[in-house]
Structure formats: C-alpha cells, structure tokens
Amino acid sequence: MSGTGRIGEISEDAIHRLVDTFYGKIRRDPELAPIFHRAIPGDWEPHLATMRAFWSSVMLTSGRYKGNPMIKHIRLEGMQPQLFTRWLALFGEACEELFEPEIGEAFRIRAARIAESLKLGLFYKPGQSWPPAVA
Ligand code: HEM
DSSP states (O other): OOSBOSGGGOOHHHHHHHHHHHHHHHHHOTTTHHHHHHHOOSOOHHHHHHHHHHHHHHHHOOOOOOSOHHHHHHTOTTOOTTHHHHHHHHHHHHHHHHBOHHHHHHHHHHHHHHHHHHHHHHHOOTTSOSSOTTO
16 A cells, blocks of 8 residues: 555556556466467557556546457457456455555456456357356
C-alpha cells in the first residue's frame, strides 16, 4: 500500500503503476505468460499503453481507450475459461500491493465484471449450462 486511498484519488499515475505491476506478474506466470508471449512477441510498451488507456476509460471515464477487447481475445490461441480465475487472482494481488482496500476493491469489481462478460462472449454456447462444467 502506498498512499492511494480514496476513490476520488484514482489517478493516471495510479493506473500506470497498476498496469506495470500487473503485467509484470502476468509475464512471470506459467499459465498466462505463454498466451501473452505468443500475442506480444516483441515490445510490450504498446500493449501497456493500450491497457493504461483502457483502465483510464473504465475508472476515470476519460474515453482514452478506443478498441474492441472481445475481438482481440477471440483470436488468442490457448484461451480457456478457467484462466480468467488466474488473471483475476493476479490482478487482485497487484491491487492489494499498491492500493488501500477501497481503491483495490473498486478496480477488482470492475475487472471481475468485464472478465465475466468476456468469458460469456468467448465461451457461452446457447443450450449448454453456464458456467461450463470445466470452469
Ligand atoms: C484469461 C484471461 C485473459 C487473457 C489470457 C488475456 C490476454 C490478452 C492478450 C494476449 C492481449 C493482447 C492481444 C493483442 O494485442 O493481440 C490482450 C489484450 C487486452 N485485454 Fe486481455 N486477457 C485476459 C483477460 C482480460 C480481462 C479480464 C480484461 C479486462 C478486465 C482484459 C482486457 C484487455 C484489453 C482492454 C486488451 C487490449 C485490446 C486492444 O488492443 O484494444 N483482458 N489480452
């Protein structure tokens, strides 16, 4: 925890630190790293810049992100519904390390909702039970 405590104090700087910390964890994670390294074989900076813009749009309604996350994730090789649990666990760790609980919780709630909608969009098949039996 490092001083960022109240919801109104969420700043571009806080988002910058969160994105750096979270993707540092992703790159060291045995389950998630291979998927990311296939999609981003070279310089990570453009992806990190996109993710800062994304979180700025989500948390600060800055409108900085213009893109379609669903389409990007459809194309990823090796994507599985249960990997969202791992993704959210690492995101939660990063939030806990950087922010006081109220701020961390605000990020985690948004991430969990977006993860659920991505998971539905990617894996839901009409007529099958939800969540999938494997997840
Ligand atoms: C299993 C979980 C996930 C995996 C493996 C994953 C993987 C990736 C990868 C590899 C990219 C880069 C794609 C590319 O540049 O070609 C990407 C982009 C992105 N991801 Fe995820 N992701 C996951 C979950 C999430 C979640 C839960 C969110 C939001 C809360 C999210 C938001 C985004 C966004 C906004 C982009 C940028 C899309 C763009 O370029 O416009 N991802 N993801």
